[in-house]
Amino acid sequence: MPEELPQLGRETLHEWSTLSYPSLVKELCSLFIGPELIPRDDLNDLIDRAFSRFRHREVVHLSRLRNGLNVLELWHGVTYAFKDLSLCCTAQFLQYFLEKRKRHITVVVGTSGDTGSAAIESVQGAKNVDIIVLLPKGHCTKIQELQMTTVLRENVHVFGVEGNSDELDEPIKTVFADVAFVKKHNLMSLNSINWSRVLVQIAHHFFAYFRCAPSLDMHPLSPVEVVVPTGAAGNLAAGCIAQKMGLPIHLVVAVNSNDIIHRTIQWGDFSLSKAVKPTLASAMDIQVPYNMERIFWLLSGSDSQVIRALMEQFESTKSVSLPKELHSKPSPLLSGSRLCSQVPGGCAGCQADPG
Numbered sequence: 524m525p526e527e528l529p530q531l532g533r534e535t536l537h538e539w540s541t542l543s544y545p546s547l548v549k550e551l552c553s554l555f556i557g558p559e560l561i562p563r564d565d566l567n568d569l570i571d572r573a574f575s576r577f578r579h580r581e582v583v584h585l586s587r588l589r590n591g592l593n594v595l596e597l598w599h600g601v602t603y604a605f606k607d608l609s610l611c612c613t614a615q616f617l618q619y620f621l622e623k624r625k626r627h628i629t630v631v632v633g634t635s636g637d638t639g640s641a642a643i644e645s646v647q648g649a650k651n652v653d654i655i656v657l658l659p660k661g662h663c664t665k666i667q668e669l670q671m672t673t674v675l676r677e678n679v680h681v682f683g684v685e686g687n688s689d690e691l692d693e694p695i696k697t698v699f700a701d702v703a704f705v706k707k708h709n710l711m712s713l714n715s716i717n718w719s720r721v722l723v724q725i726a727h728h729f730f731a732y733f734r735c736a737p738s739l740d741m742h743p744l745s746p747v748e749v750v751v752p753t754g755a756a757g758n759l760a761a762g763c764i765a766q767k768m769g770l771p772i773h774l775v776v777a778v779n780s781n782d783i784i785h786r787t788i789q790w791g792d793f794s795l796s797k798a799v800k801p802t803l804a805s806a807m808d809i810q811v812p813y814n815m816e817r818i819f820w821l822l823s824g825s826d827s828q829v830i831r832a833l834m835e836q837f838e839s840t841k842s843v844s845l846p847k848e849l850h851s852k853p854s855p856l857l858s859g860s861r862l863c864s865q866v867p868g869g870c871a872g873c874q875a876d877p878g
């Protein structure tokens with residue numbers, strides 16, 4: 524994540540407000556990926572290619588329900604997971620650099636469901652990439668298992684393993700901790716901590732805002748409330764970044780019974796629960812929400828030293844009581860709520876804030 528986030532003024536927001544979703548992604552990515560890395564025409568092509576297999580012509584669609592309630596449909600990708608959006612772009616960026624540098628890599632991912640299928644879809648058939656997916660047997664839905672095991676491309680390798688998705692993280696962590704091994708085999712991960720995935724997801728929040736805000740001519744701009752179902756806090760971190768860039772959204776976090784983010788935001792209780800509780804929304808059955816580190820960093824005013832100490836303490840004791848300024852009670856940035864379970868599908872509801 525860059526040290527300084529770009530700030531968008533009213534004029535830019537105005538310009539962006541009528542853009543299509545893919546055009547928004549292009550504008551946004553070009554703020555973070557300079558032409559010396561990817562020239563703008565190439566960047567546009569990569570993003571068009573990323574969305575070429577989506578079923579909806581708008582790629583992302585905002586559905587209007589009653590009483591000012593809206594649903595942002597992020598599920599029109601091949602695997603129906605909202606991860607298709609950010610992973611397809613990330614995979615295109617990745618292939619661009621691999622091609623340029625004549626290199627090959629092997630992606631290794633563990634999955635609790637949606638990540639595996641979406642990661643496979645994003646790189647299936649790619650020349651310079653092989654993908655190995657560890658699939659926790661009995662912990663994914665039948666559809667997800669089939670999505671992962673029926674892609675008959677030579678670069679896709681799926682293994683069924685015992686244990687849940689957090690247990691599966693352990694051997695993967697061990698592999699990535701062995702720097703020499705990783706180097707020798709050109710391994711990489713594509714999990715939700717990947718910055719490029721977070722980057723693309725920032726566009727979801729801009730798109731939602733522009734479609735929901737009553738008008739862009741008000742002073743100050745009227746806020747929109749965005750409800751984000753969350754697991755690893757990737758999409759949530761994207762929302763916080765959008766907000767820091769000047770988008771007037773109010774974020775509400777929705778979790779299932781794996782509620783560490785809810786406890787953190789509500790009471791500053793950033794502590795691991797005893798075990799993952801399996802729910803209907805397996806993509807949200809996550810114990811350690813890695814992207815919270817980014818959110819703490821934003822809330823701390825980019826104080827890397829404080830956040831490093833905090834995360835080190837969390838690593839060793841699995842429990843941190845946050846200082847006041849790092850959770851939401853006094854902060855307008857976030858509020859949380861715990862839902863008993865959540866319908867799978869990766870939607871974010873958004874609503875024009877009446878107050």
Ligand SMILES: *Cc1c(COP(=O)(O)O)cnc(C)c1O
Binds near residue numbers: 604605754756759
């Ligand atoms: C991955 C996923 C989530 C969690 O997303 P994060 O950005 O990691 O919080 C929530 N819902 C669905 C359907 C998902 O696939």
